[in-house]
Amino acid sequence: MTMNRLDSPPQSVEELVELAKQGQTSAFDRLVDLYQDRLYSYAARMVHDPVEAEDIAQEAFVRAYRSLPSFRGASSFQTWLYRIASNLTIDATRRHRRENTVSLEAPADTEEGPVAREQEDAATAGPASSVETRELQREVHRAIGQLSPKLRSVVVLYDLQGLSYEEIADILGCPLGTVKSRLYNARMELKQKLQGILPEADGG
Amino acid sequence: MTCREHQFRIGTEREAELAGDVALQAHLGQCADCRRLHQEMRQLTAATSLLQPLSPSAGFGQRLRQEVRKTSQVNSAGFWEKLIGPLRAPAPALQRQHVFAGVAVLLVALVLLAVLMHPVGFSNNTPSFSVPSMVQPGGGQPVDFPSTQPNQFHGTGAPAHAP
Numbered sequence: 030m031t032m033n034r035l036d037s038p039p040q041s042v043e044e045l046v047e048l049a050k051q052g053q054t055s056a057f058d059r060l061v062d063l064y065q066d067r068l069y070s071y072a073a074r075m076v077h078d079p080v081e082a083e084d085i086a087q088e089a090f091v092r093a094y095r096s097l098p099s100f101r102g103a104s105s106f107q108t109w110l111y112r113i114a115s116n117l118t119i120d121a122t123r124r125h126r127r128e129n130t131v132s133l134e135a136p137a138d139t140e141e142g143p144v145a146r147e148q149e150d151a152a153t154a155g156p157a158s159s160v161e162t163r164e165l166q167r168e169v170h171r172a173i174g175q176l177s178p179k180l181r182s183v184v185v186l187y188d189l190q191g192l193s194y195e196e197i198a199d200i201l202g203c204p205l206g207t208v209k210s211r212l213y214n215a216r217m218e219l220k221q222k223l224q225g226i227l228p229e230a231d232g233g
Numbered sequence: 234m235t236c237r238e239h240q241f242r243i244g245t246e247r248e249a250e251l252a253g254d255v256a257l258q259a260h261l262g263q264c265a266d267c268r269r270l271h272q273e274m275r276q277l278t279a280a281t282s283l284l285q286p287l288s289p290s291a292g293f294g295q296r297l298r299q300e301v302r303k304t305s306q307v308n309s310a311g312f313w314e315k316l317i318g319p320l321r322a323p324a325p326a327l328q329r330q331h332v333f334a335g336v337a338v339l340l341v342a343l344v345l346l347a348v349l350m351h352p353v354g355f356s357n358n359t360p361s362f363s364v365p366s367m368v369q370p371g372g373g374q375p376v377d378f379p380s381t382q383p384n385q386f387h388g389t390g391a392p393a394h395a396p
Contacts, residue, residue: 052305054301054302058301061297061298065289065294065297066286066288066289069288069289069293070287070288073287074287079287079290082287086293087297090297091301091304094301094304095304165280165283166280169280169284170284173284188278188282209241209245213241213245216244217244219281220274220277223277227276227277227280228276
């Protein structure tokens with residue numbers, strides 16, 4: 030394999046992974062640049078705590094870096110990274126359940142705690158958001174937060190992160206059919222929760 | 234395909250995939266329930282697509298890279314560095330106490346081991362006390378303890394191992 034140097038930066042993720050495996054931390058830095066926002070966004074949608082989401086994203090990258098020598102490329106680097114983050118969010122959810130502290134299941138139910146509120150604002154901030162749009166965004170964010178972690182993860186990965194069924198099945202370690210049925214259940218639940226908020230359907 | 238099957242597809246697939254399905258489109262033209270669900274799913278998808286990606290706080294990327302660098306340094310450290318590195322690193326108070334307690338226990342164990350292996354009070358390399366030997370000095374026959382003595386533990390007068 031040809032050795033790529035930093036004066037001719039490699040473009041593909043596979044090349045960066047290969048260089049990072051050879052010990053080039055600058056190559057791993059580029060992978061961090063590529064995925065940090067996506068991974069953080071996923072973690073933040075899952076745990077609803079910006080600080081914990083940063084911890085999860087950081088830990089996911091550190092673990093990925095440590096385990097890089099054992100990464101064989103059976104799945105894509107992105108899928109592998111998401112899988113690590115997904116396991117960390119599951120651990121965080123379980124830990125919070127055990128500690129019986131502020132629930133991660135339905136954080137937005139609480140009357141606008143500073144963290145939840147701040148995150149909702151961040152989630153709904155847009156350059157041209159009208160008041161109605163912002164309110165709708167906030168409600169959708171809240172409804173997604175009220176889903177169970179299993180359903181939430183599928184909705185976040187499919188609808189918000191744009192991953193395929195196959196990638197999600199690989200990340201969550203479950204069959205394709207399970208991903209589809211979870212997505213169906215999640216959307217039906219969201220539809221129920223957002224009834225009266227979404228514009229009326231005119232299909233009848 | 235039944236309504237239920239169509240509805241499952243409507244509830245799980247992206248609009249682009251549904252739009253190209255001729256059979257589904259024909260069904261939607263006839264079935265009000267499926268048409269309504271299709272419309273609701275389109276509204277829901279439009280609403281979720283309004284959500285902006287969440288961004289980490291400023292400086293997160295830099296902190297993240299620093300953490301990875303630390304990991305990188307630990308990975309490339311030699312054997313002794315890995316062994317004593319954690320002791321040198323600033324550790325939380327509780328963790329440091331554990332390390333000190335461990336070292337103290339190890340030291341006590343070493344001292345005890347040394348005392349047992351080299352008992353005090355010996356001279357000329359001959360221990361001042363010796364383990365009672367069953368063999369008489371000078372190579373005589375082993376001393377046989379009298380078996381007729383009453384067994385102190387059982388009190389029957391019979392040897393303890395008698396059937």
